[in-house]
Amino acid sequence: MVEKQLKEEVKKVFDTGNTGFMLVATSLVMLMTPGLAFFYGGLVSRKNVLTIMMQSFVSMGWTTILWVTVGFTMCFGGDIGGIIGNGKYLFLHGISLSTAFGSNMGIPMLVFVAYQMMFAIITPALITGAFADRVRFKAYMIFLTVWLLFVYFPLVHMVWGGGLFQQWGVLDFAGGIVVHASAGFAALASVFFVGKRKVKNMRPHSIPLVALGTALLWFGWYGFNAGSELRVDSVTVSAFLNTDVAASFAAITWLVLAVIFEKKPKVLGMLTGAVAGLATITPAAGYVSVQTSMLIGIIASLVGYAAIAYKNKKAWDDALDVWGVHGMGGYVGILLLGLFASTNVNPNGANGLFFGDASFFLKEFVAVTVTAIYAFVFTYVALWLINKITPVRVSEETETNGLDLFEFGEEAYVE
Helix, strand or coil: CHHHHHHHHHHHHCCHHHHHHHHHHHHHHHHHHHHHHHHHHHHCCCCCHHHHHHHHHHHHHHHHHHHHHHHHHHHHCCCECCCECCCCCHHHCCCCCCCEECCCCCEEHHHHHHHHHHHHHHHHHHHHHHHCCCECHHHHHHHHHHHHHHHHHHHHHHHHCCCHHHHHCCCCCCCHHHHHHHHHHHHHHHHHHHCCCCCCCCCCCCHHHHHHHHHHHHHHHHHHHHHHHCCCCHHHHHHHHHHHHHHHHHHHHHHHHHHHHHCCCCHHHHHHHHHHHHHHHCCCCCCCCHHHHHHHHHHHHHHHHHHHHHHHHHCCCCCCCHHHHHHHHHHHHHHHHHHHCCCCCCCCCCCCHHHCCHHHHHHHHHHHHHHHHHHHHHHHHHHHHHHHHCCCECCHHHHHHCHHHHHHCCCCCCC
16 A cells, blocks of 8 residues: 555656656766776776776776765755755665655656766766876775765765855856866876876777777767756757767867878877867757857867877876866866857856856856866875875886786786
């Protein structure tokens, strides 16, 4: 009898279409982390592929544990000073199968818990591309923990959980501030702290593996962006289409840039351009027109290509270009949102500078700049402190011989 009543209650509260869509979107975002593992795995040498892939896969396990115990409540459990949530949902206490999320979404709270968890899993994994080939696994696990607790969870609360930035009117559709700018500028700090690789000219060992990773990321990004509307409506469709359009324009733009400056079209360049376009459209996907997404895709590649060229000129060893692609992509994407957002596309959004609201652009600029500075400074200090506990960087001998055997006693490719 009780079970029947519960089913009836759920039936009245939940929209099965929205719930089903969000479960699919959650699965797509989950797929992005293995996709990132393949993407990064193909970019490193044969001797380090397991190490870089493990850094993504372990986040799927450890971040999940942190999320369901303390992370969700730190992000969405009430508010303490506009910075962090309270202990309302500690260990997901108080969330039952019949608890609904929001007043008009029609989805269970537990679906929202799972969806946001996938974002938490992939964000710190993005940073690992910056220190590929030279960081100890033990130090990474400590870093993963403290970075989530002190950077990612507070940012989620401030932007999406009713905190300071959200109260101020800052918008970020799917993670330009929360995911890409925070991870990208944290990656840059990692580059400066860890230092350059001793082994020079380490080329990607498998571009086909990078292509596979790009395909999985691109596919998963539809859940990342379109799913961020949290229901099925016209904004969902707009975000879905904008995601593909920006990625496509960015990929071809990068291809053209390669022909101009490198005299040949580059497979790796096109793949990198697609990811840059995806990262840059992320914060604006549900707030701008499809025509704007075309422009955003072009700008994404121009900025990303220039950022990587500048990094190379300065000899910063951002091994897999996390700062240039994700950091600058997220940063510029937020600024473009501040310029091009329109309530004609999304009535729940805002009008950007080009549609008459200069204050909105200023809010976006301040929020993403503060985030970038905080993520950079915290990451550098955190790595410095972790290094006092356990060495962050492997020995030169280990770096030369490869991390896979040293860290895990395994090889990706057995001769």
